[in-house]
Amino acid sequence: MSSLESDVFRWLQSRGLWTQTRDSNPNVVVGPGDDAAVLARPTGDVVVSTDMLSDDVDFLLAEAKPELVGRKALGVNLSDLAAMAATPIGFTASVAVDKNWSKPAYGNLSCLNYLKRLCEGMLTLADEFNCPLIGGDTNCFSGPLTISITVFGVIPHNSQGRKKYVPWTRNAAQPGDAILLTGAVGGSIHGRQFTFTPRVNEALYLRQNYDVHAAMDISDGLSLDLFRMTTASNVGAALDLDSIPIHRDVKKTHDDKSPLEHALSDGEDFELILTASPKTAEKILCDETLRSLGAKIARIGTVVNQPGLWTADGKEIAPDGWLH
């Protein structure tokens, strides 16, 4: 443990958010400070997602507040858990910072203060979803600030140990399924790429109440990610382009693209694409409890046999999005 890591560790301990015993958090048997963390065996499958973010790629250190960088780093991982219908139970975070971390290299902030604020943003979101930080690793190197997060979730089984829920996957869309979308898409670059709320609550409510066939979160763009989902399922999608909820942030971008094009391709929306039978979809669309969780859900199309993305009148749509 380097001096920097000790400093961060002590600060986190003083912040009181790390839990060392099963008494304070039933999921954490051994928390930070040992060689590894131990999660109590939950009654269910363990779901793991990992994502690394770097300055100049996933955020601009010079422009984004450290709290928002931390929030995003965890948020993109929680969004992946939501896309699998998993309940978050904990995460680990590794960071690599410039080896000259003792000099104020991060704007006006010392590196330690930068990391504190980054953790603050991360942990505030973690609290919201009851997902404790259970371990991590701090490194100094000669590169841009880099954060690697691994998040864990569970798909609970029922008391007999038989499966109650199954993880949602992207390869289970069936011809005839309705295609649903949470929230509105496009223009995330104007701030929502940092402030989005991962659709964990919506996913867990849907898992409990409806038979969802396939699911995926949008990181690279609605059309590109939907194309990936339908390709994985060996099907295609007929989109009702008029029904796609376009986020008002799209208007803040002034370029040659139409609002619809932005909605289809901007990416970093971290909304969920879901498919379900038309009957189930109808019930989902009318579910007032679900609506009260935050995200409106819209039906944007239908799964079809013919691979590819199509308009309602049979024109092919080229998948477009942002390749990280």
Place this chain on the structure above:
Amino acid sequence: MSSLESDVFRWLQSRGLWTQTRDSNPNVVVGPGDDAAVLARPTGDVVVSTDMLSDDVDFLLAEAKPELVGRKALGVNLSDLAAMAATPIGFTASVAVDKNWSKPAYGNLSCLNYLKRLCEGMLTLADEFNCPLIGGDTNCFSGPLTISITVFGVIPHNSQGRKKYVPWTRNAAQPGDAILLTGAVGGSIHGRQFTFTPRVNEALYLRQNYDVHAAMDISDGLSLDLFRMTTASNVGAALDLDSIPIHRDVKKTHDDKSPLEHALSDGEDFELILTASPKTAEKILCDETLRSLGAKIARIGTVVNQPGLWTADGKEIAPDGWLH
């Protein structure tokens, strides 16, 4: 998924080591290629360890073979699992490479070929310990090659769901305990820092057959890590310096330090420090099955009430090691 990530993913699929179904690996319900991986619920606690390695810090890209870099990146994490007495069940790996990855930036190798060889080293070690790669993330940035691994293990429960084993921790050393060490220490810089075998097999055998009190792996140096263990346990250690197995590699270093000083401080040995009652320790030292697993085990001292590290005749030893 970037083009590079697709390339790596395809290569890994063609290599046949990733398993997509519960049929081919009972631990993996959903393997790579979806938003997150799903591990089957094992009957036991889930253990998680994470460690990030970078060029110029943990290895020298210009000098180390990519296979060895990959082996080390996983090995240090498996060593952490061994230190907790956890059975490895899977790992995720994130890598960040130079954004100009399409140019041959890694010696004579293209970046893709470098990553293939890196994965080869990683997966060969993974196979040895039946620990499948279950997910990951590839990133391009303007920094040195960086690898972040998170490894998962389990501490099994017995069939009634009651605890059979408990994770070893570093805070459970008791006054009067014998202090045991696997293998020999010092001089790892001459190659063993890459080629070491994590003491997983030894740990699992010990877990099954003996009551080990405290355990920790040596990453930063025997004296420094033993000091950390005794500090975490609110005890001290009286070392029998003559009994410390000094690795023959120490002789390859020519400097002012004595062989013993190297053994106490070199670090990256990835051997295990263990404590157990003197009676248990005696049985462990005579266990021929254990010896056949690879590592010789030696008794190097005794846990004492007085905090700190001490020689047999009561002189204090300053903890010394390598701070990453």
